[in-house]
Amino acid sequence: MIALLTALQIFVLNRITLFGKFTPVLYPVFVMFYPFFRNRYVFLGLSFLLGLTIDAFLGTWGINAFATTIVAYFRTIIFRTSTDTSTDFFSFQSLQWSQFLFFILSSIFFHQLVVQLLEFFKLSRFFEVFFNILATSLISFVFILIYALALKIKQKV
Template identity: 75%
Template sequence: MISRTIFTDLLIMAFLVALQIFVLNKITLFGIYIPVIYPAFVMFYPFFRNKFQFLALSFLLGFIIDTFLHSGGNNAFATTLIAYFRTLIFRTSTDTSTDFFSFQSLQWSQFLLFLFSSIFLHQLFVQYIEFFKFTRIFEILLNISITSLISFIFIIIYALIFKIKQKV
């Protein structure tokens, strides 16, 4: 297992930001849906690390994405919010009642449910702030669902390539 320091966290963030901005934002599926991978940092951050450092890094990640996309804080808000509620999302989606959290102990179905729940909530917060109008509620929900599904596939590929479930 790789020992994670603030330096390695910043390198992972830089990699995810570069991947998001320079590769994935150039990919539009069906003309409007862009896969999102940068929340993987929040989802796969070790549970035993400093919570305040984690929240600060999550905010910084969202802020950097907002800076590149000129989105006015939507991503910083959503990324920080899923970071804050990550333990609750993990407990709810995995039915874990202990204080010890580990991806290695999860079944794949629990791991996938945690990932999809986190991605869906992130997209819900981002798009709720950006596009919400009662007249477009079904269009927004469809957009959230499709973007979440596409992002879920990309994050699963990322997790498999870097063997996240075995390392974190």
């Protein structure tokens, strides 16, 4: 799964530029849809390696590794706040579609916030960076939604 997402991101999606500036990001779906009750340390390690592999091909010096690991670390909190779930049992099957979509959007927005702030942030460019975060998040959301629908993630995980 990680190898496929990495190859798809590097060799296909990174060659797509929408509106002359925005590249869709799909590889964080690994973090979003990794089963909740597996070994947390293995999950964090795999998330770091995924981001580091993307960084190696893009030459971004650990930005994607950091962002992917941060999203992985806070995934349970993102899930609980975006879905209003207070139970200890997490399942995408039990979510309403609006909650599922909000979880995806929240996760990708948080990921892009970390990436863009580390890569481009200057106080003088605040609005430009914020617009880039919003645009990239929305474009990536569409690609992730297509991926989730094609693989029927909501029904499986």
